[in-house]
Amino acid sequence: DDNEAPRAPLPEPWNEKLSSFQKLLVLRCVRGDKVVAAFQDFVGEQIGQRFIEPPPFDLAASYKDATCLVPLVFVLSPGADPMEYVVDFAAEMNMSKKFQSISLGQGQGPIAEKMMLASMERGTWVMLQNCHLAISWMPRLEAIVEQYDEDTIHKDYRLWLTSMPSKHFPVSILQNSAKMTNEPPAGVKMNLIGSYTPLTDEYLNKSSKPTEFKKLLFGLCFFHALVQDRRKFGPIGFNIRYEFTTSDLKVSMLQLEAFLEKYDHVPYQVIEHLTGHINYGGRITDDWDRRLVMTMLASFMTPDILSDDYQLVPGELNKSPPAGTRADYLRLIHAMPINPHPSMFGLHENADIACAQNETNAMCETLLSLQAKVSGGAGKSRDDILGETAKGVLDVGFKTFELDAVTQKYPLVYNESMNTVLTQECKRFNGLLALVNRSLQDLLKALKGLVVMSEELDKMATSLFNNQVPAMWAKMAYPSLKPLSAWVADLQRRVDFIKSWINDGIPPAFWISGFFFPQAFLTGTMQNYARKHVISIDTISWGFDVLEVDPASITEKPEDGCYIHGLFLEGARWNSETHALDESKPKTLFESFPVIWLKPVPERPKPTGGIYICPVYKTLTRAGVLSTTGHSTNFVLYVELPSTEPCSGLYSQYVETFSAHWIKRAVALFCSLNY
Numbered sequence: 001d002d003n004e005a006p007r008a009p010l011p012e013p014w015n016e017k018l019s020s021f022q023k024l025l026v027l028r029c030v031r032g033d034k035v036v037a038a039f040q041d042f043v044g045e046q047i048g049q050r051f052i053e054p055p056p057f058d059l060a061a062s063y064k065d066a067t068c069l070v071p072l073v074f075v076l077s078p079g080a081d082p083m084e085y086v087v088d089f090a091a092e093m094n095m096s097k098k099f100q101s102i103s104l105g106q107g108q109g110p111i112a113e114k115m116m117l118a119s120m121e122r123g124t125w126v127m128l129q130n131c132h133l134a135i136s137w138m139p140r141l142e143a144i145v146e147q148y149d150e151d152t153i154h155k156d157y158r159l160w161l162t163s164m165p166s167k168h169f170p171v172s173i174l175q176n177s178a179k180m181t182n183e184p185p186a187g188v189k190m191n192l193i194g195s196y197t198p199l200t201d202e203y204l205n206k207s208s209k210p211t212e213f214k215k216l217l218f219g220l221c222f223f224h225a226l227v228q229d230r231r232k233f234g235p236i237g238f239n240i241r242y243e244f245t246t247s248d249l250k251v252s253m254l255q256l257e258a259f260l261e262k263y264d265h266v267p268y269q270v271i272e273h274l275t276g277h278i279n280y281g282g283r284i285t286d287d288w289d290r291r292l293v294m295t296m297l298a299s300f301m302t303p304d305i306l307s308d309d310y311q312l313v314p315g316e317l318n319k320s321p322p323a324g325t326r327a328d329y330l331r332l333i334h335a336m337p338i339n340p341h342p343s344m345f346g347l348h349e350n351a352d353i354a355c356a357q358n359e360t361n362a363m364c365e366t367l368l369s370l371q372a373k374v375s376g377g378a379g380k381s382r383d384d385i386l387g388e389t390a391k392g393v394l395d396v397g398f399k400t401f402e403l404d405a406v407t408q409k410y411p412l413v414y415n416e417s418m419n420t421v422l423t424q425e426c427k428r429f430n431g432l433l434a435l436v437n438r439s440l441q442d443l444l445k446a447l448k449g450l451v452v453m454s455e456e457l458d459k460m461a462t463s464l465f466n467n468q469v470p471a472m473w474a475k476m477a478y479p480s481l482k483p484l485s486a487w488v489a490d491l492q493r494r495v496d497f498i499k500s501w502i503n504d505g506i507p508p509a510f511w512i513s514g515f516f517f518p519q520a521f522l523t524g525t526m527q528n529y530a531r532k533h534v535i536s537i538d539t540i541s542w543g544f545d546v547l548e549v550d551p552a553s554i555t556e557k558p559e560d561g562c563y564i565h566g567l568f569l570e571g572a573r574w575n576s577e578t579h580a581l582d583e584s585k586p587k588t589l590f591e592s593f594p595v596i597w598l599k600p601v602p603e604r605p606k607p608t609g610g611i612y613i614c615p616v617y618k619t620l621t622r623a624g625v626l627s628t629t630g631h632s633t634n635f636v637l638y639v640e641l642p643s644t645e646p647c648s649g650l651y652s653q654y655v656e657t658f659s660a661h662w663i664k665r666a667v668a669l670f671c672s673l674n675y
Contacts, residue, residue, distance in 0.1 A: 005031045006038035020045060028364075033356035036363060059089050063158075065178040068120075069148045071159040073174065075181040076130075082182055086127060086160060101127035101160075109137035116144060116159065123154030131163035142170035186232075188344065189336045191225035195249060196333060201326050209260050212306065214323040216256055216266070219300030220275070222312055224249040226296060227280065230345050234358045236571065236666045237345070239286045239622040252279045272301035286623065287654050288615055288635075295656040295663045296346070314343040346664025348571060348584050368466045382465060383447050389464045390440045390447075393488055398433045398495065401426040406502055415531055417524035418506050425498055428516040432476045433495070439472060478516045479618045479634060481674035490672070509554040509595060512636075513566035513671040518618070519631045522598070525562045529600035532560075543599040544639050548576050551595055561599040567616065569593045571667035580642040581612060581662060593669060596639060609647035611640040612659035616669040639669065 009015045010023060018026065020042055027038050040052045066072045074082045083101070090099040100119065102112050112128050119126040131138065145159070161177075163169050207213035227244055230237040252275045259267050276297045277290075284290045304310045310320040321332050342351040380388075406426050410419035439460060446453040446461075453461075460470040467484045474480070478494075480487055497514035501507055515521050530537040543561075551565040568590045575582035576594075584591070616636040617624075624634025638653060645659040656663060 005034040006041055028360075032360050033353045035360040036356065039363070059085055059180070062178045062180045063089070063093075066158060068153050068155050068157045069150060071145065071161055071173060071177045073177045073179050074160070074162040075179060076162055076164045077181060077183050082162060082180070083127075083129070085182070090125060095125055098122070098124035098156075099127070100124065101129060103129040104131055104134035104137065109134055109140060112137075113140065113144065119159075120153045120157050123156035125158045125160065127160035127162070129162045131161055131169060132166040135166075135168040138168055138170055142172055145170075145173050186229070187338060188222075188225040188229050188340050189333060189338055191228050192221055192333045192336070193330070194246075195221040195224065196326065196329050199326055204326060207257060207260055209266070211323040212266050213257065213260055215305050215320060216260075216271070216301070217253065218321060218329065219305050219312065220252055220256060221249065223275075223297055223300045224252075226313070226345055227293065229340075233342075233345070233347065233351050233355045235620060235622040236347065236351055236354055238289050238292070240284075240289060242283045242289070244280060244283065248279050248283075255279070266303070268301050268303065272297055275301070288622075291654040291656050292663055292666065295660045298656060298660070313346070315341065318344065346661070348665055350584050350587065350589055353587065354589055368468075371466070386461050386465055387444065387447055389484075390443050394437065394440050396488060396492055398436060398491070400430040400433050401498065401502070403427065403430070409502065415528070417527040417531075418521075421521050421524045422498070422501060424520060425516050426502075429495060429498060432473070432491075435476050436473060436491075439470070479621075479624075480672055481619050481621065482672070483675070486675055506557065508557040509551050509563035509565055511551075511566040512564040518636050518671065522637060525598065526600055529560050533602075535602050539602050540600045541604045542637070542639075543601040543604060544641070545597040545599060546574070546579070546642070547595040547597055548579075549595055554595070558597060558599075561597060563595050563597055565593075565595045567593040567596070567669045567671060568673055569667070569669055570620075571665040572662060578644065580644050581659075581667065590670075590673060606651040607640060608651065609658070610642060610644075611647065612643040612645065612662040612667065613653060613655070614639050614641045614662075614667055614669055616671070618671045620670055620672075620674055622668065636671065 006027060010018065010026065014026075024035070024038055024042060028035050044052050062072060076082075086101075087096075087099070090096050100115055102108060102115060104112060112126075115126050116128075118124075128141075131141070134141075161173070204210070204214055204217070224244070224246075231241050255274050256271055259270055263270075272294075276294045280293055280297075281290055284293060299312060305312070305320050308320060308322050312318050312320055317332070317336055321329065342349055345351075403423070403426055407423055410416075410422055412420060412423075439457070442451060443457055443461060443464075445451045446457050456472060460472060463470040464484065469477070469480065469482070469484055469487050477491075480490065482490055494514045494516075497511050510521065512518050512521070526537055526540055526542075529535075530540060547563070551563075554563055557563065569592075570590050571584065572581045573584050573588070573591045574593060615622075615638050617634050618636060619634060622634060624632035627633050643659040643662060645661040647658040649655055649657040651658065
């Protein structure tokens with residue numbers, strides 16, 4: 001439980017027995033969230049502190065490493081643009097009039113080539129921006145650079161290139177170049193400093209409503225810093241990682257300035273709509289993310305912000321500051337902590353643990369991808385381990401379902417849509433199980449040299465060796481983030497669920513996590529109700545009732561609707577005493593959720609309060625894409641959970657005023673975890 005776990009000594013005799021690297025392995029097993037910090041200490045201890053401290057961005061030093069034959073390459077990162085640095089450096093070197101740049105894209109290749117050839121003769125600088133957008137022209141660029149002739153090229157000529165990380169960028173240029181990268185400001189504090197540094201007192205005071213302008217401008221910059229930094233939390237931050245930029249903030253500032261001059265009063269709703277739905281919302285493709293952004297923005301676009309006592313976000317230093325000068329605001333910002341508490345974003349302190357675990361998992365995946373395929377020493381060879389793994393999965397004994405027997409026992413009938421759902425599930429599982437068995441048998445033959453090890457089998461072997469689910473299986477399977485061993489156990493449990501349905505009849509309570517396609521099951525349940533009561537299915541919607549019972553104790557299915565179980569809650573916990581959502585317990589990231597009774601209700605009246613509209617996803621990534629069925633590949637449905645948080649406004653699926661506290665907490669239910 002120690003916050004300094006990486007540096008805490010292990011119980012003896014292990015503290016003396018184990019090496020630094022072995023201690024890392026122990027830490028990986030017991031405190032995954034602290035592994036990145038421990039790795040930094042390990043690298044600093046073994047090869048030096050300079051390998052873990054990023055060097056300051058120094059364009060002049062990088063320029064010295066370049067020559068007329070050695071290009072300078074900027075590896076771009078989202079939100080960072082080196083163009084202004086290069087323009088300023090060109091002015092410093094008296095090359096402003098001898099500097100040209102072009103942004104690559106469709107049809108720009110030949111123009112860029114002419115520009116390069118002319119610059120080689122005249123000794124000027126040329127900058128080719130966004131090389132990753134001109135994939136087809138990259139081979140030509142590589143040929144030009146390889147044909148550089150020191151005798152004919154002007155010694156003052158310099159080639160500057162910018163590109164996002166791309167597998168299509170010429171490797172030869174990358175190897176023989178001076179490489180640089182510049183990260184955008186990280187953290188709420190650094191973002192706010194970046195927003196306020198270019199401003200002047202003249203700009204802050206030129207509005208006819210200076211107090212309102214300064215207050216709302218600070219709120220706008222604070223909001224921008226929060227949405228930028230919230231992305232570090234991964235899926236609990238935003239379902240999709242959007243590339244918000246300073247341009248979004250600048251446009252919002254211009255609109256704020258214009259509308260304060262245009263109206264006699266402060267048009268909060270107009271500014272909120274333009275900023276949330278258009279300037280920032282224009283990038284947002286997930287409606288649940290849009291709900292979150294609008295909820296966050298509502299805290300800043302309110303008349304309350306004009307009060308000096310108004311709390312923008314939790315924290316002593318986070319009140320709406322008095323209208324002051326640029327220096328006053330920068331003084332206040334510099335007093336903020338570098339690493340803000342998750343509560344500043346509306347998140348629970350557990351979000352920091354989830355963020356650290358995501359970093360650890362990403363780092364370990366990168367390390368695994370770099371692992372050599374040949375083992376040395378007296379241990380088991382790679383092929384031996386692969387053979388054991390493949391046999392272990394085959395020994396589980398996955399057998400396909402006999403569809404003829406299933407359709408005979410559960411025929412297609414008008415009044416029972418669950419029969420169709422069962423048949424469809426069996427077909428999907430059969431496709432997956434057949435592929436798993438066939439590919440494993442082929443791999444064992446390939447390891448013995450009986451068949452050729454194809455590229456597909458080689459990729460599968462690498463995945464099995466790394467305890468990962470092979471891509472060919474994942475393509476045919478349901479969405480899952482589990483490692484191979486847990487995935488196989490989960491598949492076994494899903495198959496057993498379908499088997500018990502076939503053998504024992506329709507279950508009284510459904511393990512919703514066991515379905516390949518849970519949306520079909522939900523539609524089937526709704527269809528059963530509509531046909532039973534002869535009602536149009538379009539007029540029916542779900543009612544929700546959380547039941548404090550053990551799923552195993554349910555012996556009869558409800559008169560209408562269905563009981564579902566097997567969901568996990570993130571961002572909150574269920575309080576059985578208050579029968580409502582409550583704050584998570586420290587260091588408990590997920591909690592099993594009780595049984596939910598989904599009740600079809602015709603012409604259901606809209607709730608007026610006391611609920612949180614909670615999305616249900618298949619996996620922890622949350623984000624999904626629209627499939628050919630018209631459903632998301634990840635989102636399943638939303639459920640209304642009892643909440644004691646304030647609710648206001650008119651009810652709708654994505655309303656941002658129903659339990660804003662839980663919206664900022666990013667509370668969601670999941671069918672499956674990643675372990």
